[in-house]
Amino acid sequence: MTAGPARPALDVLVIGGGQAGLAMGYHLTQRGLRFQIVESGPALGSAWRSRWDSLRLFTPGRYDNLPGLAFPAAPDAYPGKDDVADYLQVYAAQFGLPVKQGILILQVAPGSPAARAGLQVQDIVTRINDTAIARGVDLRRVLRDLRPGTPVTLSVLRPSGATTVRATLAEAPDAR
DSSP, X not given: OOOOOOOOSOSEEEEOOXXXXXXXXXXHHHTTOOEEEEESSSSTTHHHHTSOTTOBOSSOGGGOOBTTBXXXXXXXXXXXXXXXXXXXXXXXXXXXXXXXXXXOOOOOOTTXXXXXXXXXXXXXXXXXXXXXXXXXXOHHHHHTTOOTTOEEEEEEEETTEEEEEXXXXXXXXXXX
């Protein structure tokens, strides 16, 4: 018997841990697929918590459910922003959804400069040269002062452990 082709580490990468991303995670779990949800905020629901205090959903609680878990509000109540943020955290925990927080995805493309330099989809860059990279930092801001042709050393965390990737910037980062 010969082994079949190796399966990728993930079947699906879900970018964003809001309502749609978590609902997608629920359905991927139901189908037995391997996936990862990445969220740029420091915690699920942080975008909701950062809004003005008076923010309420425009639909009553009876319509605010995500698949598999009722929203914990009275049917005719209009939940506030913190209620939604709390629900998102409970939802992810209830279904054991694999969520990594503080991950900002700038680009995912085969053959991209990052891929050619040796970076992989699951890599987490923790340092560029001597600059530590905090979770959720926009890497474009860190790189904006570097010119094409500049060699950089990246400290990277992978599922298999820490490694170093050396690369040369091929194009100027977009500082927008």
